[in-house]
Amino acid sequence: MSLEPLIERCKQGNRKAQEQLYREFSPMLFGTCLKYSRNRTEAEDNLHDSFMTIYDKIGQFKAKGSFEGWAKRITVNTVMQKYRKEEHLNLVTDNFEEEVNVEIESDHANISLETLLGYIQELPNKYRLTFTMYVLDGYTHQEIGALLGTSPGTSKSNLARARMILKEKIEMKRNIAILGILLFIIMESCL
Numbered sequence: 243m244s245l246e247p248l249i250e251r252c253k254q255g256n257r258k259a260q261e262q263l264y265r266e267f268s269p270m271l272f273g274t275c276l277k278y279s280r281n282r283t284e285a286e287d288n289l290h291d292s293f294m295t296i297y298d299k300i301g302q303f304k305a306k307g308s309f310e311g312w313a314k315r316i317t318v319n320t321v322m323q324k325y326r327k328e329e330h331l332n333l334v335t336d337n338f339e340e341e342v343n344v345e346i347e348s349d350h351a352n353i354s355l356e357t358l359l360g361y362i363q364e365l366p367n368k369y370r371l372t373f374t375m376y377v378l379d380g381y382t383h384q385e386i387g388a389l390l391g392t393s394p395g396t397s398k399s400n401l402a403r404a405r406m407i408l409k410e411k412i413e414m415k416r417n418i419a420i421l422g423i424l425l426f427i428i429m430e431s432c433l
Contacts, residue, residue, distance in 0.1 A: 277374045292317040369404035
């Protein structure tokens with residue numbers, strides 16, 4: 243079945259159509275939820291809440307853009323709203339005039355995507371959300387500020403701090419690997 247009739251059936255409250263819509267779009271939206279969540283369980287909860295909102299608001303979808311984009315926007319907004327309600331965001335009030343640019347050097351580029359996602363999920367909420375929205379999803383600082391209820395300057399500050407934390411974690415992992423190799427070499431030479 244094509245997408246348009248499926249959406250129309252969902253608008254009518256058809257449970258089988260909703261189930262099919264879930265099967266078709268949940269992998270993509272789960273990826274979005276994973277980026278914004280602290281762990282897999284929280285991402286699953288966020289996905290569930292997002293689909294409840296999608297089903298509730300599907301009547302507002304007017305097919306003026308892609309359904310995927312609309313559903314992703316609903317998902318991001320649902321997650322942001324959840325964090326605002328639970329007051330997980332103790333946002334930094336520093337207002338940096340210029341964004342501090344902390345780049346991860348190219349010698350760290352060999353880190354696995356799974357490891358990097360784990361580091362991102364370990365970030366405090368305010369940093370994780372800002373980093374994910376700006377770096378992974380391409381939001382502007384003005385858009386992030388509007389979604390999180392902060393200023394663009396706070397968004398820039400949170401992004402800079404997130405980058406610094408990630409850089410430190412990557413460097414620590416690299417240093418631990420180097421120490422492991424050195425220890426192995428020492429142990430081999432003692433035998």
